[in-house]
Amino acid sequence: MLRHKYRSIRIMKKKITVVLSFLLAVTFVLVGGNKGYAFQTTNDSYPVSQGVKYSNYTYSSKPVNHLQVDLSNPYTKLKLSVPSPINSVMTLTNRANSDSKEGNRVVGAINANFFNMGDGYPMYLISQYNTIVTPEVLSSSKGYYVSEPIAFGITANGNAEIDYYNSDIIVQYNGQNIEINGVNKTRDANQGIVYTPQHHSSKTPTNEFGMEFIVETPETVSATKFGQTLTGTVKSIRQYGDATKSTIPRNGFVLSVNGTMLEKFKNIKIGEQISVSFNINQKWQDAEYIMASGPLLIYDGKVNITMDTSSSRARQVTPRTAVAISADKKTVHLITVDKGMTIAQFATYLSKLGVDRAINLDGGGSTTMGIRKYGSNTVVLANSPSGGSQRRVSAILEAVSTGTTGTPTILKVTRDQVGSMLVGSKVTLTPEYLMDEHYNPVTIRNEDFTITPQQNLVEVSGLSYTAVKAGSERLTVQNGNAAQTISFDVVDAPSTLSISSDSTSIEPSATMKFTATAKDAKGNNLVYSPSQLKWEVEGDIGTISSTGLFKSNGKYGKGKIVATLGTKTVSKDIEVKETYTGTTFAINNFEKAADWRIETALSKGSHTAIDSKQYGKEGKYSIKLSYDMTGNQSGTAATYLRLNSLVKLPGNPLKIGVWMYGDGKETWVRGYIRDASGERHPVDFTAENGQTWTGWKYIEAPISNDIARPVSFESIYLAQPTVSKQKAGTVYFDKLQAVYKTSYEEPIFTDVSNENVNKDEIKYLVDRGFINGYTDGSFKPTNALTRSHAAVLLARALKLDTTNVKNPGFKDVPTSHPYYKEIAAIVNAGIMSGKDSSSFDPESKLTRAQMAKILVEAYDLTGTTTSKFKDVSKEQWYYDYVHTLAANNITTGYEDNTYKPGVAVSRVHFSLFLYRAMTK
Numbered sequence: 001m002l003r004h005k006y007r008s009i010r011i012m013k014k015k016i017t018v019v020l021s022f023l024l025a026v027t028f029v030l031v032g033g034n035k036g037y038a039f040q041t042t043n044d045s046y047p048v049s050q051g052v053k054y055s056n057y058t059y060s061s062k063p064v065n066h067l068q069v070d071l072s073n074p075y076t077k078l079k080l081s082v083p084s085p086i087n088s089v090m091t092l093t094n095r096a097n098s099d100s101k102e103g104n105r106v107v108g109a110i111n112a113n114f115f116n117m118g119d120g121y122p123m124y125l126i127s128q129y130n131t132i133v134t135p136e137v138l139s140s141s142k143g144y145y146v147s148e149p150i151a152f153g154i155t156a157n158g159n160a161e162i163d164y165y166n167s168d169i170i171v172q173y174n175g176q177n178i179e180i181n182g183v184n185k186t187r188d189a190n191q192g193i194v195y196t197p198q199h200h201s202s203k204t205p206t207n208e209f210g211m212e213f214i215v216e217t218p219e220t221v222s223a224t225k226f227g228q229t230l231t232g233t234v235k236s237i238r239q240y241g242d243a244t245k246s247t248i249p250r251n252g253f254v255l256s257v258n259g260t261m262l263e264k265f266k267n268i269k270i271g272e273q274i275s276v277s278f279n280i281n282q283k284w285q286d287a288e289y290i291m292a293s294g295p296l297l298i299y300d301g302k303v304n305i306t307m308d309t310s311s312s313r314a315r316q317v318t319p320r321t322a323v324a325i326s327a328d329k330k331t332v333h334l335i336t337v338d339k340g341m342t343i344a345q346f347a348t349y350l351s352k353l354g355v356d357r358a359i360n361l362d363g364g365g366s367t368t369m370g371i372r373k374y375g376s377n378t379v380v381l382a383n384s385p386s387g388g389s390q391r392r393v394s395a396i397l398e399a400v401s402t403g404t405t406g407t408p409t410i411l412k413v414t415r416d417q418v419g420s421m422l423v424g425s426k427v428t429l430t431p432e433y434l435m436d437e438h439y440n441p442v443t444i445r446n447e448d449f450t451i452t453p454q455q456n457l458v459e460v461s462g463l464s465y466t467a468v469k470a471g472s473e474r475l476t477v478q479n480g481n482a483a484q485t486i487s488f489d490v491v492d493a494p495s496t497l498s499i500s501s502d503s504t505s506i507e508p509s510a511t512m513k514f515t516a517t518a519k520d521a522k523g524n525n526l527v528y529s530p531s532q533l534k535w536e537v538e539g540d541i542g543t544i545s546s547t548g549l550f551k552s553n554g555k556y557g558k559g560k561i562v563a564t565l566g567t568k569t570v571s572k573d574i575e576v577k578e579t580y581t582g583t584t585f586a587i588n589n590f591e592k593a594a595d596w597r598i599e600t601a602l603s604k605g606s607h608t609a610i611d612s613k614q615y616g617k618e619g620k621y622s623i624k625l626s627y628d629m630t631g632n633q634s635g636t637a638a639t640y641l642r643l644n645s646l647v648k649l650p651g652n653p654l655k656i657g658v659w660m661y662g663d664g665k666e667t668w669v670r671g672y673i674r675d676a677s678g679e680r681h682p683v684d685f686t687a688e689n690g691q692t693w694t695g696w697k698y699i700e701a702p703i704s705n706d707i708a709r710p711v712s713f714e715s716i717y718l719a720q721p722t723v724s725k726q727k728a729g730t731v732y733f734d735k736l737q738a739v740y741k742t743s744y745e746e747p748i749f750t751d752v753s754n755e756n757v758n759k760d761e762i763k764y765l766v767d768r769g770f771i772n773g774y775t776d777g778s779f780k781p782t783n784a785l786t787r788s789h790a791a792v793l794l795a796r797a798l799k800l801d802t803t804n805v806k807n808p809g810f811k812d813v814p815t816s817h818p819y820y821k822e823i824a825a826i827v828n829a830g831i832m833s834g835k836d837s838s839s840f841d842p843e844s845k846l847t848r849a850q851m852a853k854i855l856v857e858a859y860d861l862t863g864t865t866t867s868k869f870k871d872v873s874k875e876q877w878y879y880d881y882v883h884t885l886a887a888n889n890i891t892t893g894y895e896d897n898t899y900k901p902g903v904a905v906s907r908v909h910f911s912l913f914l915y916r917a918m919t920k
Contacts, residue, residue: 037057037352037353039059039352040057040058040059040064040352041057041058041059042055042056042057043056043057043058044056046374047439048067048107048108048371048372048373048399048439049075049076049105049107049372049399049401049403049438049439050073050075050076050401050403050437050438050439051069051070051071051072051073051075051076051401052067052068052069052070052076052107052108052399052401053067053068053070054066054067054068054108054371054382055068056382059337059349061339062337062338062339062340062341063337063338063339063383063384064335064336064337064338064349065335065336065338065369065382065383066333066334066335066353067108067110067333067334067335067369067371067399068331068332068333069108069331069332069333069334069399070330070331071154071158071159071160071329071330071331071332072330075401075402075403075438076399076400076401076402077399077400077402078154078160078332078397078398078399078400079099079288079289079397079398079400080112080126080128080153080288080289080291080395080396080397080398081095081096081099081109081395081396081397081398082126082128082133082395083095083120083394083395086121086122086133086134086200087119087120087121087200088120089115089120089392089393089394090392090393091368091390091391091392091393092109092110092111092368092369092370092379092381092390092393092396093109093370093379093380093381093390095109095393095396096109096370096379096396096398097378097379099398100377100379102404102405103402103403103404104400104402105372105377105400105401105402105403105438105440106372106379106398106399106400107371107372107379107399107400107401107439108334108369108370108371108372108379108382108398108399109334109369109370109371109379109396109397109398109399110321110323110334110335110336110361110368110369110370110396110397111321111361111362111366111367111368111393111394111396112291112293112321112323112361112362112393112394112395112396112397113126113291113292113293113361113362113394113395114145114146114293114361114362115362115393115394115395120394121134121200122134122394122395123137123146124136124137124138124146124291124292124293124294125137125149125151125165125167125290125291125292126289126290126291126292126395127153127226127280127284127287127289127290128288128289128290129286129287129288129289130225130226130227130228130280130285130286130287131223131224131225132183132184132198132223132224132225132226132278134184135182135183135184135185136149136167136182136183136185136292137182137185141308142306142307142308142311143307143308143311143312143313143314144307144311144313145293145294145295145307145313145360146292146293146294146295147294147295147306147307148164148294148295148296148306149164149165149166149167149292150162150163150164150165150292150293150294150295150296150306150359151163151165151284151290151291151292151293151359152290152291152293152323152325152359153284153287153288153289153290153291154287154288154289155283155284155286155287155288156285156286156287156288158288159329159330160325160329160330160331160332161283161284161287161325161329162296162299162323162324162325162357162358162359163283163357165280165281165283165284165290165292166280166281167226167278167279167280167281167284168279169181169182169183169194169276169277169278169279170276170277170279171192171194171255171265171274171275171276172274172275172276172277173265173268173272173274173275174272176264178192178264178265180192180193180194180255180257180261180276181193181261182194183195183196183224183278184196184198184199184200184224186205187205187206187210187256187257187258189258189259190258190259190260190261191257191258191259191261192255192256192257192261192264192265193255193256193257194253194254194255194256194276195246195248195253195254195256196221196224196230196248196253197220197221197222197248197249197250197252197253198221198223198224199248202247202248203245203246203247203248204245204246204248204254204256205245206245206246206256207243208240208241208242208243209240209241209258210240210256210257210258210259210262211237211238211239211240211256211257211258211262211265211266212237212238212246212254212255212256212257213234213237213238213254213255213256213257213265213268213274214234214235214236214237214238214246214247214249214252214254215230215232215233215234215235215249215252215253215254215255215274216232216233216235216249216251216252217230217231217232217251217252217253218232218251219251220250220251221250221251221252221253224278225278226278226279226280226284226285227278227279227280227285227286228277228278229275229276229277229278230252230253230275230276230277231273231274231275232251232252232253232273232274232275233271233272233273233274234268234269234270234271234272234273234274235249235252235270236270237268237269237270240262253276255274255276291395293359293360293361293362294306294307294359294360295307295314295343295359295360296357296358296359296360297322297324297343297346297347297350297358297359297360298324298347298350298351298355298356298357298358299357300356300357301327301351301354301355301356302351303347303348303351304347305343305344305347307343309342309343309344313343314342314343314344315342315343316340316342317340317341317342318340318341318363318364318386319336319337319338319339319340319363319364319365319367319383319385319386320336320337320340320341320343320346320360320363320367321335321336321337321360321361321362321363321366321367321368321369322335322346322350322358322359322360322361323335323358323359323361323397324350324353324355324356324357324358324359325355325356325357325358326355326356327356333353333355333358334369334397334399335350335353336367336368336369336382336383337349337367338367338383338384338385338386340386343360346360362393362394364386365385365386365387365391366391366393367383367385367386368381368383368385368390368391368393369381369382369383370382372439374412374432374433374435374439374441375432375433375434375435375441376441377440377441401438401439401440403436403437403438403440404438404440405436405438405440405441405442406436406437406438406440407436407437407442407480407481408434408435408436408442408479408480408481408482409435409436409437409480409481409482410433410434410435410436410437410439410482411431411433411434411435411477411479411482411483411484412431412432412433412484413429413430413431413432413449413463413477413484413486414429414430414432415427415428415429415486416428416429416430417527418525418527419488419520419524419525419526419527420488420489420490420491420520420521420522420524420526420527421458421467421488421489421490421491421526421527421528422467422490422491422492422493422494422518422526422527422528422532422565422566423467423468423469423470423490423491423492423566424466424467424468424528424529424532424566425466425467425527425528425529425532426464426465426466426467426529427464427465427527428463428464429449429451429463429464429477430463431444431446431449431463434479434482435482442480446462446463448479448480449463449477449478449479450477450478450479451463451465451475451476451477452475452476452478453465453473453474453475454473454474454475454476455471455472455473455474456469457469457470457471457472457473457490458473458475458490467490468490469490470490470491470492471489471490472487472488472489472490473487473488473489473490474486474487475487489520489521491520491521491526491566492566492567493565493566493567493568494518494519494520494526494528494565494566494568495519495520495521496518496519497516497517497518497519497563497565497568497569497570498516498517498570499514499515499516499517499561499563499570499571499572500514500515500516500517501513501514501515501561501572501574502710503579504572504573504574504575505574505575505576505577505579506550506552506574506575506576506577506579507552507576507577507578507579507580507651507652507709508552508554508555508556508576508577508578508652509551509552509553509554509652509705509709510551510552510651510652510708510709510710511549511550511551511552511675511676511708511709511710512549512550512574512676512709512710513548513549513550513676513677514535514544514548514549514550514561514563514572515548516533516548516563516565516570518565518568526565528565528566530546530547531546532565532566533548533563533564533565534563534564534565535548535561535562535563536561536562536563536564537550537559537560537561537562538559538560538561538562538571539557539558539559539560540553540555540557540559541553541555541557541558541559541574541576542555542559542576544561547677548563549676549677549708550574551708552576555576556576556577557575557576558573558574558575558576559573559574559575559576560572560573560574561574578651579650579651580650580651580652580740582651582740583739583740583741583744584657584737584738584739584740584744585649585650585651585653585737585738585740586735586736586737587647587649587656587713587736587737587738588643588647588713588736589618589619589734589735589736590609590619590621590622590623590733590734590735590736591609591619591620591621592609592621593607593608593609593623594644595643595644595645596623596641596642596643596644597642597644598639598640598641598642599639599640599642599715600638600639600640601635601636601637601638601640602629602632602635602636602637602638602726603627603628603629603637603638603639603726604627604628604639605625605626605627605628605639605640605641606625606626607623607624607625607626607641608623608624609621609622609623609624610622610623610624610732612734612776612777613776614775614776615661615732615734615775615776616732616734616775616776616777617659617696617734617735617750617777618734618735618750618777619734619735622661622732622733622734623641623732623733623734624730624731624732625639625641625718625730625731625732625733626728626729626730627639627667627718627728627729627730627731628728629720629726629727629728630726630727630728632723632726633723634723635723636719636720636721637719637720637726638717638718638719638720639717639718640715640716640717641715641716641717641733642672642714642715642717643713643714643715646674646712646713646714647712647713648710648711648712649710649711649712649713649738650710651709651710651740652709652740653703653711653738653739653740654702654703654739654740654741654742655700655701655702655703655738655739656671656673656683656685656700656701656703656713656736656737656738656739657698657699657700657701657735657736657737657738657739657746658685658698658699658700658716658733658734658735658736658737659696659697659698659699659733659734659735659777660685660691660696660697660698660699660731660732660733661695661696661697661731661732661733661734661775662691662692662693662694662695662697662731663691663694663729663730663731664691664692664693664694665691665727665729666689666690666691666692666720666725666727667689667691667718667719667720667729668684668686668687668688668689668690668691668718668719668720668721669684669685669686669690669691669699669716669717669718670682670683670684670685670686670701670716670717670718670719671683671684671685671701671713671714671715671716671717672714672715672717673703673707673711673712673713673714674711674712674714675707675708675709675711676708676709676710676711677708680714681704681707681711683701683702683703684701684702685699685700685701685716686699688721689720689722689725691718691731692769693769694769694772695772695773696772696773696775696777697766698746698748700739713736713738716733716736718731734777748762748763748766748773748779749762749773749777749778749779750776750777750778750779751778751779751780751781752779752781756781758781758908758911758912761911761912761915761916762779762781762908762911764915764919765793765797765911765914765915769796770793770796770797770914771793771796771907771911779907779908780907781906781907781908781911782906782907782908783906783907784845784846784904784905784906784907785845785846785904785905785906785907785910786842786843786844786845786846787832787840787841787842787843787844787845787846787850788817788819788822788823788840788842788843789819789846790832790846790850790851790854790910791819791822791823791825791826791827791832791842792819792822793910793914794826794831794832794854794858794914795821795822795825795826796822797858797914797918798829798831798858800822800825800826800829801825802821802822802824802825803821805821805824805825805828806824806828807824808823808824808827808828808834808840809837809838810823810834810838810839810840811838811839812839812840812841812842813840813842817842819842823840823842826854827840829858830857831854831857831858832854832857845904845905846904846905846910847901847902847903847904847905848882848899848900848901848902848903848904848905848909849876849877849878849881849882849901849902850878850905851905851910851913852878852881852882852884852885852891852901853878853881855885855890855913855914855917856881856884856885858917859917859918859920861884861885861887861888861890861917861920862884862887863884863887863888864880864883864884864887865883865886865887867897868883869882869883869886869893869897869898869899870897870898871898871899871900871901872899872901876901878901882899882901885913886899888916888917888920889916889920890913890916890917890920891913
């Protein structure tokens with residue numbers, strides 16, 4: 001029975017015997033009226049109201065937040081905010097801010113009671129001014145947090161308390177006083193429970209294995225309270241075996257009993273009188289509130305844990321929340337620990353804080369603390385919840401300031417520049433916060449601030465002041481009763497003045513940024529206005545702006561950069577010369593996708609590294625850029641491939657080049673560079689709508705001479721201002737470089753060098769989109785050309801219509817063939833024919849004889865030669881075609897006067913012959 005249990009607890013308390021108790025010797029330091037803790041690092045500490053101080057510590061790498069509440073302060077309260085309805089949950093900051101108002105400012109809060117995360121109901125006893133909000137429930141196992149009747153609360157005298165409570169519920173019937181097991185909770189075996197109208201359901205939550213006595217009282221029962229006795233008459237009885245759930249009368253209660261408890265009440269009859277009284281020991285009677293929790297952690301200054309510390313819950317390293325009190329019961333400590341402790345570690349930590357008593361509250365993901373910061377009445381999160389964001393919780397403990405907003409007594413202003421001031425310089429103040437004596441924020445109006453200099457070394461205008469005379473000055477900034485002093489020196493010149501730059505030499509026509517650093521006599525930065533610093537150039541080497549940006553005039557030579565500030569003048573040598581002698585500079589070879597990131601405007605995009613054997617020009621990888629600009633109604637769509645770190649280009653680059661495998665979707669290929677001052681400038685690799693090719697192509701973007709050097713590369717991107725042209729596609733990039741010589745020419749393929757005798761002819765065809773290389777960047781000039789590839793090249797070169805073709809009926813060229821349209825177009829034009837009427841043989845090698853025929857047919861060539869190739873006889877079908885080709889200087893044959901008509905034509909030879917035919 002409950003009374004027996006409570007009696008045993010009282011005996012245990014008298015003997016000072018506890019389930020788990022041990023004493024740890026600890027060392028801590030007390031400083032003045034506040035405690036300084038040598039065992040941990042204090043990161044921040046300040047009052048948030050007259051009676052509430054917030055501190056943040058680091059203890060064994062664990063972040064600790066601490067609210068110290070002084071209940072002796074007449075403007076300070078510690079309240080328990082209980083949800084309404086009782087099972088509603090809300091984030092701590094939302095609940096605290098909803099409770100905060102003028103005269104009741106919540107300045108700090110922590111999560112409080114344990115609650116059922118399934119339905120939101122508090123799990124253990126909560127009482128406010130004797131009203132039982134939620135019933136007493138105790139766990140039967142020491143492996144759970146709350147297995148003993150221990151609570152935190154504010155007692156009737158206004159003091160804080162952490163101690164055991166002793167409550168009972170007594171039924172008076174037929175001259176007997178019978179203690180039952182609880183109120184408004186689930187009835188277990190051999191128990192008696194009373195259900196009042198304050199139960200969360202209007203029906204009893206019981207089964208048929210018991211009896212229920214429905215009792216009506218003369219008055220409506222508006223609350224269930226400690227110290228209350230309800231007396232009424234039995235109006236009906238639900239018999240044993242009846243599963244009907246009894247309705248709880250608004251003016252009465254239901255007594256529900258079973259098992260051994262049933263034996264004590266089974267003879268009650270309708271019409272008889274029953275009374276029930278709800279009692280709690282005197283210490284807790286009339287308390288402002290009582291909140292049961294557990295386990296107990298500290299009692300009388302010693303570690304005293306009322307749960308099994310070897311249990312899984314106690315050993316779990318999890319965030320913790322606790323409330324603790326001082327020995328005089330006037331100071332309350334609200335504490336959260338992030339990153340986790342075991343229960344034993346938490347108790348040890350609290351003992352080091354020197355608290356007298358402490359009890360554990362709900363923890364884990366519920367552990368939350370909020371505070372009011374200076375300049376605001378809004379409670380914001382102070383800790384870092386383990387789930388990444390606040391969990392919605394049940395009741396919370398609120399530190400409240402009852403002081404109403406009054407006259408300013410506290411202020412803070414900050415300077416836009418801090419240090420000694422040069423005569424003529426200006427400093428502007430910005431108000432950070434303005435508060436009254438209760439730390440309530442007061443509305444900030446700039447016109448309410450006054451600035452008073454003691455020595456009149458500055459002239460004041462509003463919240464700004466200008467230095468006019470050298471000396472030591474002390475300003476007083478005031479608003480109402482709040483004041484702040486600012487001390488500084490005013491000087492005529494800096495004690496030291498130095499000039500810095502990235503280099504002592506510069507490329508002709510390039511730019512370089514120079515920076516001056518001024519210090520006072522103490523080595524601190526000097527405050528001065530940019531207009532006070534004067535820049536000059538000695539020597540005919542260039543000019544310098546008022547911001548220190550030097551631009552070479554293109555002439556070689558040596559000179560000086562001169563800076564004057566106040567009465568101080570210094571100089572720095574500089575030489576204009578060629579510093580970078582390379583032809584190109586590798587910006588990025590697209591070997592790592594991690595070097596880049598995607599940014600978008602009205603588009604979607606992604607990038608990945610691709611093996612150069614599939615798509616590439618050099619190295620092991622290229623970058624694949626996929627974009628989708630579709631779905632817009634207006635605006636310019638763009639997909640950016642941006643370097644994570646800018647690449648500074650040495651010297652004076654003329655242009656930026658890159659290999660791009662195009663998709664022909666008419667995008668605008670652009671880039672961004674930054675000048676010496678960091679300003680962005682666009683550069684164009686193509687004209688608008690200029691990406692019209694398919695396959696690899698080397699493209700270049702000129703860099704204007706007006707852009708201040710050194711420049712840094714930022715990004716390359718695809719843009720499309722025209723909505724109707726905004727499409728989705730995929731392109732590839734490789735070998736991004738800066739170019740320094742106007743004569744530089746990028747090799748068109750990895751296996752066709754600039755020295756190749758046929759380079760110009762191949763480039764002619766590539767530039768016009770008639771022939772492409774392979775995706776790996778090669779041309780493979782010696783590979784034999786297939787009949788299908790020949791058809792494609794000629795269809796492109798002749799610009800044949802491939803959109804409306806007649807099917808030639810070749811079985812080996814179905815309409816699904818990748819080159820069906822080109823083959824059909826070239827056959828329809830009578831330039832090529834099949835091997836027979838039913839086959840084209842697209843993958844067979846094109847012979848030199850076949851090449852002669854199709855070029856003569858394609859370009860309507862005529863004529864013949866007097867000398868004939870010795871391996872081309874009149875009997876051969878290609879006799880006239882070969883000699884017509886020779887007559888037009890498209891072929892000369894081999895040195896031994898042979899043509900070798902049956903030999904497969906190579907890609908380079910076909911390119912050469914096609915070029916000659918096209919340019920004849």
